[in-house]
Amino acid sequence: xxxxxxxxxxxxxxxxxxxxxxxxxxxxxxxxxxxxxxxxxxxxxxxxxxxxxxxxxxxxxxxxxxxxxxxxxxxxxxxxxxxxxxxxxxxxxxxxxxxxxxxxxxxxxxxxxxxxxxxxxxxxxxxxxxxxxxxxxxxxxxxxxxxxxxxxxxxxxxxxxxxxxxxxxxxxxxxxxxxxxxxxxxxxxxxxxxxxxxxxxxxxxxxxxxxxxxxxxxxxxxxxxxxxxxxxxxxxxxxxxxxxxxxxxxxxxxxxxxxxxxxxxxxxxxxxxxxxxxxxxxxxxxxxxxxxxxxxxxxxxxxxxxxxxxxxxxxxxxxxxxxxxxxxxxxxxxxxxxxxxxxxxxxxxxxxxxxxxxxxxxxxxxxxxxxxxxxxxxxxxxxxxxxxxxxxxxxxxxxxxxxxxxxxxxxxxx
Amino acid sequence: xxxxxxxxxxxxxxxxxxxxxxxxxxxxxxxxxxxxxxxxxxxxxxxxxxxxxxxxxxxxxxxxxxxxxxxxxxxxxxxxxxxxxxxxxxxxxxxxxxxxxxxxxxxxxxxxxxxxxxxxxxxxxxxxxxxxxxxxxxxxxxxxxxxxxxxxxxxxxxxxxxxxxxxxxxxxxxxxxxxxxxxxxxxxxxxxxxxxxxxxxxxxxxxxxxxxxxxxxxxxxxxxxxxxxxxxxxxxxxxxxxxxxxxxxxx
Ligand SMILES: Nc1ncnc2c1ncn2[C@@H]1O[C@H](COP(=O)(O)OP(=O)(O)OP(=O)(O)O)[C@@H](O)[C@H]1O
Ligand SMILES: [Mg+2]
Numbered sequence: 125x126x127x128x129x130x131x132x133x134x135x136x137x138x139x140x141x142x143x144x145x146x147x148x149x150x151x152x153x154x155x156x157x158x159x160x161x162x163x164x165x166x167x168x169x170x171x172x173x174x175x176x177x178x179x180x181x182x183x184x185x186x187x188x189x190x191x192x193x194x195x196x197x198x199x200x201x202x203x204x205x206x207x208x209x210x211x212x213x214x215x216x217x218x219x220x221x222x223x224x225x226x227x228x229x230x231x232x233x234x235x236x237x238x239x240x241x242x243x244x245x246x247x248x249x250x251x252x253x254x255x256x257x258x259x260x261x262x263x264x265x266x267x268x269x270x271x272x273x274x275x276x277x278x279x280x281x282x283x284x285x286x287x288x289x290x291x292x293x294x295x296x297x298x299x300x301x302x303x304x305x306x307x308x309x310x311x312x313x314x315x316x317x318x319x320x321x322x323x324x325x326x327x328x329x330x331x332x333x334x335x336x337x338x339x340x341x342x343x344x345x346x347x348x349x350x351x352x353x354x355x356x357x358x359x360x361x362x363x364x365x366x367x368x369x370x371x372x373x374x375x376x377x378x379x380x381x382x383x384x385x386x387x388x389x390x391x392x393x394x395x396x397x398x399x400x401x402x403x404x405x406x407x408x409x410x411x412x413x414x415x416x417x418x419x420x421x422x423x424x425x426x427x428x429x430x431x432x433x434x435x436x437x438x439x440x441x442x443x444x445x446x447x448x449x450x451x452x453x454x455x456x457x458x459x460x461x462x463x464x465x466x467x468x469x470x471x472x473x474x475x476x477x478x479x480x481x482x483x484x485x486x487x488x489x490x491x492x493x494x495x496x497x498x499x500x501x502x503x504x505x506x507x508x509x510x511x512x513x514x515x516x517x518x519x520x521x522x523x524x525x526x527x528x529x530x531x532x533x534x535x536x537x538x
Numbered sequence: 539x540x541x542x543x544x545x546x547x548x549x550x551x552x553x554x555x556x557x558x559x560x561x562x563x564x565x566x567x568x569x570x571x572x573x574x575x576x577x578x579x580x581x582x583x584x585x586x587x588x589x590x591x592x593x594x595x596x597x598x599x600x601x602x603x604x605x606x607x608x609x610x611x612x613x614x615x616x617x618x619x620x621x622x623x624x625x626x627x628x629x630x631x632x633x634x635x636x637x638x639x640x641x642x643x644x645x646x647x648x649x650x651x652x653x654x655x656x657x658x659x660x661x662x663x664x665x666x667x668x669x670x671x672x673x674x675x676x677x678x679x680x681x682x683x684x685x686x687x688x689x690x691x692x693x694x695x696x697x698x699x700x701x702x703x704x705x706x707x708x709x710x711x712x713x714x715x716x717x718x719x720x721x722x723x724x725x726x727x728x729x730x731x732x733x734x735x736x737x738x739x740x741x742x743x744x745x746x747x748x749x750x751x752x753x754x755x756x757x758x759x760x761x762x763x764x765x766x767x768x769x770x771x772x773x774x775x776x777x778x779x780x781x782x783x784x785x786x787x788x789x
Contacts, residue, residue: 485633486597487633488633488635490595490596490597490617491629491632491633491635492635492638492643492646493616493617493618493621494593494617494618494621494626494627494629495621495643495646495647495690495694496618496621496622496646496647496649496694497618497646498618499616499618502618505635505638505642505646506635506638508637508638509635509636509637509638509642509673510636510637511637512637
């Protein structure tokens with residue numbers, strides 16, 4: 125980790141967190157943290173996830189987390205409220221465990237805490253440090269390749285809980301890691317808050333794909349805080365899908381390409397239903413020669429509000445970045461605000477963006493109707509096409525799973 | 539006249555307005571089963587308007603007249619119902635639909651019918667195999683758009699094919715392929731008595747007539763049919779004397 129200079133003690137982190145306790149986030153509506161419960165009863169470890177209640181398993185499956193037949197998963201970790209209730213890895217070159225367990229096992233892990241995300245970013249990162257409950261740790265050892273993805277589930281079950289998690293993901297040199305994370309709540313229309321810090325370290329020549337599906341309830345507020353550091357020749361691919369109601373979601377992950385020819389791709393699919401407010405961005409800082417990025421978002425409102433941000437900064441020669449925000453307004457109400465931003469510091473960089481927001485073009489609907497589709501079928505086909513992002517670099521199986529997850533939620537849109 | 543079969547499409551006194559402006563001022567047209575007709579006329583004379591109105595685009599308001607297809611007045615019917623009744627159209631400038639593949643469009647055209655030919659085989663015939671998994675019309679060249687439109691119609695098998703400038707922008711080699719596809723579509727290899735498919739083709743250059751036989755030509759000017767006759771004769775007249783000569787022979 126050449127970019128880590130001063131190794132902070134956790135005492136320092138606590139001090140910093142305390143100083144940021146009242147610091148509002150730059151974006152998104154402010155959340156009164158003290159209106160939520162700060163702790164939850166501990167939940168027993170589940171050796172066999174198939175023993176979970178059927179309704180729980182179904183919620184998990186909706187966000188891509190398989191509980192019954194896990195043949196197509198290399199590992200699994202599940203946190204419910206503040207307890208990690210299951211963790212398992214089938215490969216000895218991939219570590220999967222709770223963050224607390226990992227801290228005990230690896231003394232060096234302290235060096236990775238709060239390096240990709242600053243502990244004093246805002247009151248939410250501070251809160252996670254001060255009320256740290258758990259989180260997951262996933263690490264692929266040097267040169268390892270997982271055959272199937274690792275699945276992680278963060279499940280918010282207790283009414284009115286502020287769930288705090290701190291995840292650390294490390295892909296050691298030349299390893300390849302695919303992760304599916306499903307975040308969900310109990311489907312009970314109760315209030316709750318999810319605060320999730322995720323720090324990714326993609327080492328030299330490593331590749332990480334991170335596919336995250338969110339499925340919350342109409343009274344849940346969500347504040348993920350994510351940082352990614354990509355070293356030379358490393359690849360980081362993020363796919364983020366949220367198509368179900370949420371009260372308020374704000375996130376703005378930052379990826380830093382610190383090594384030459386590092387690559388970062390962010391794909392987001394956001395659907396804001398009536399009552400949902402989302403402010404979702406992706407930021408990529410291209411700090412090393414030849415680093416590249418692509419940020420793609422597809423947003424749909426059926427009555428909710430979406431701010432879709434994108435930010436690319438080019439600080440090194442021969443970097444390349446493209447940002448594409450496309451928004452579709454279905455129905456009469458709903459707001460989409462696309463804010464694509466580019467910043468270049470030197471000559472010889474290539475940054476571009478395109479943004480478009482509109483309703484479904486009548487001409488396209490008529491064209492499909494000429495081929496015999498009803499107006500409704502034509503509209504559905506166009507929406508499906510709009511949400512269809514072919515994701516480069518993702519294994520076929522994952523691409524298919526992602527497509528199925530999106531298609532399963534499309535039906536609610538019509 | 540002998541050999542004439544029953545009326546497939548009969549347009550009477552059709553007046554059409556687009557965006558509040560009257561474009562067609564009383565058009566009459568008859569197409570019998572198995573016949574192919576050709577529509578000429580200067581830019582902006584209302585040719586595409588006529589076809590889009592026959593297809594049923596709600597942007598084209600029929601303020602007077604009737605469109606009788608298979609004995610039924612279809613004015614007011616939505617596009618998809620007309621498609622299911624047997625009307626198909628190749629669009630002059632079709633839109634790009636992102637994320638919707640050419641394959642999806644062809645599948646929509648086949649619909650719930652038992653397919654007689656695979657999508658791949660039809661695509662091969664239209665030299666469109668490499669386009670099946672591309673977004674429809676996205677980055678297609680002028681000629682590729684035309685072949686893609688015909689591929690979709692081949693899958694749709696309409697009784698009446700409305701072809702809006704199928705050969706414009708097509709190179710000299712590809713025009714032969716376009717001609718062949720239209721002949722397949724219109725069952726030109728069948729004798730007239732066995733032929734059930736009809737067509738209405740818009741053309742400026744008339745090149746397509748070197749490949750596709752047509753019974754009658756019309757000249758549309760300023761929203762009125764000013765001339766009707768043998769398509770090749772009309773084409774010669776337009777070439778030699780321009781459209782104004784056609785207006786003189788107004789019928
Ligand atoms: N929405 C609209 N509002 C007003 N005028 C329109 C509208 N759409 C089309 N028109 C006009 O209707 C007229 C007929 O157009 P149309 O497309 O039918 O012509 P065309 O004969 O097919 O021409 P071309 O040979 O150039 O394809 C044109 O003058 C056109 O500008
Ligand atoms: Mg036209």
